[in-house]
Amino acid sequence: MEKTLDLKFNYTEKKDTRSGFGDGFLEAGRRNPNVVGLCADLIGSLKMGAFQKEFPERFFQTGIAEANMMGIAAGMTINGKIPFTGTFANFSTGRVYDQIRQSIAYSGKNVKICASHAGLTLGEDGATHQILEDVGMMKMLPHMTVINPCDYNQTKAATIAIAEYDGPVYLRFGRPSWPIFTDPAQKFEIGKAWKMIEGTDVTIFATGHLVWEAVVAEAILRSEGISAEVINIHTIKPLDEEAILDSVAKTGCAVSAEEHQYNGGLGDSVAQTLARNNPAPMEYVGVNDSFGESGTPTQLLDKYGLDAANIVAAAKKVLARK
Amino acid sequence: MEKQTIEQLEGTASQVRRDCLRMVHAVQSGHPGASLGCTEFFVALYFNQLNHDPNFKMEGKGEDLFFLSNGHISPVWYSVLSRSGYFSPEEMNTFRKLNSRLQGHPATEEGLPGIRIASGSLGQGMSVAIGAAQAKKIDGDDSTVFVLMGDGEQEEGQVWEAAMYAAHWKVDNLIATIDLNRQQIDGPTAEIMDLIDLRAKYESFGWEVIDTLQGNDMKSVVEGLEKAKSLSRKGKPVMNLLHTEMGFGVDFMVGTHKWHGIAPNDEQLADALGQLPETIGDF
Structure with missing residues (x-):
């Protein structure tokens, strides 16, 4: 794909x-x-x-x-x-x-x-x-x-x-x-989110391996006429709340994407930030209260709903709630 | 700091015991039993053995370091720290109270001079002391690192991870002491979880082990620490099995687990203080 x-x-x-x-x-x-x-x-x-x-x-x-x-x-x-x-x-x-x-x-x-x-x-x-x-x-x-x-x-x-x-x-x-899709000469700033792709309809906040899935999801969404902003939240704590709020003020809705439980992960940190400052529709991409199992990484991301296709589906779902 | 003589140390110990009892009584909480039982050890360490600077610096370069693993006996540590100049004895009035640096269990969060790590959740202190000792070795700092643990604390698995590691890495600038009072909260260790033979256990783990059989006799405690030092730097970590009596110095508290975590009432405090001369002056 x-x-x-x-x-x-x-x-x-x-x-x-x-x-x-x-x-x-x-x-x-x-x-x-x-x-x-x-x-x-x-x-x-x-x-x-x-x-x-x-x-x-x-x-x-x-x-x-x-x-x-x-x-x-x-x-x-x-x-x-x-x-x-x-x-x-x-x-x-x-x-x-x-x-x-x-x-x-x-x-x-x-x-x-x-x-x-x-x-x-x-x-x-x-x-x-x-x-x-x-x-x-x-x-x-x-x-x-x-x-x-x-x-x-x-x-x-x-x-x-x-x-x-x-x-x-x-x-x-x-x-x-x-x-490997980021700059080898990058300066890493702890606590500073990185806006990788600008967009206007929905913001995807991704961390870890799922940042790549978000990059793929953005291209799929764009091919269908949806403009997604992709923000790389490499530092989950301290969270760059300003970057989150600025983006959602523009797009009006959010998707979080992470290789972690819904409970306690990046999604919860983003949701808390939005709830306290600017409540907006949000969807989680992550593991929903279950353990994993044996399989290849690709098979597991598919089965547990963590790949680009699932980010696309979450984006469409949250757009419908705007 | 001048080294105190045995006689001076005994006088200091009496005051330290008063401090412990008065701190615990004032807030009706805390752990007097093992604080009293370890008083000779703490006094000997801070007033005779440690090369330390009460003008506290966290990194302690060129100084001997002490870590308390069984943090619940904080009263005796706070008393010797303040009496040796780390902070004013008056601050003992704040023990376990809101906005105090003298937390129920020792902590670094409030910046109390003399404390380098939080302790209280048992089994962790020896690992920390080993790390500090190895860091000294990397830096060519020839000081000694001391750690005290409880005997009940030996039931924690991490202690044995640390024991294995210290021997493997030849951490021979470490002197560990176990307060062997044979008591823990729920009763005698022999009934709760029998420690059987700690000397044999540590020897089989590759440690040099000594017994200080009279852990409440100042001269014996000082001699034990001297002996431990003489055995250090010979390729093995050193274990000092300190045989003490919980509650020592107060007749109705001695030798029982009942005063592990109970504060004396007004009458009991008066009775106890009557047995312990005020040698330096109460805070």
């Missing part, structure tokens, strides 16, 4: 966002000697190997013990280290929620919680590993910044940017090979 569409963004290469993290992590380590790494037996999966090889004295294998890893990272911040923890998103959040809450967020520690294999697109491993609640858990914590970049380039830029920011951050990325 993509091939025949007039897309506003294009790609020549696909790569996993976790590799963007791995390459950004190495770069952050080269720029700042205080950057250190910890990993709970998933160095290969998190693409942390290059950093470990170049900076072995600043890298700590913790074994399969994520709770301890979070505590050690918190302790390392005390004399100025900038620890990056690496494990799957499930084990980076739910498994260690209380450790993050007390030792990192409440204690205001400068830990970067780097979480791969988030969402349905983890694929064949199934629901035990496909966390769809992590953004909700993390954004509820005071002091926590929550970032979900959309492709390899944006993930790399975000990784470098969070090393330069003082405070706890949850950085979410994934496993599947995904289109």
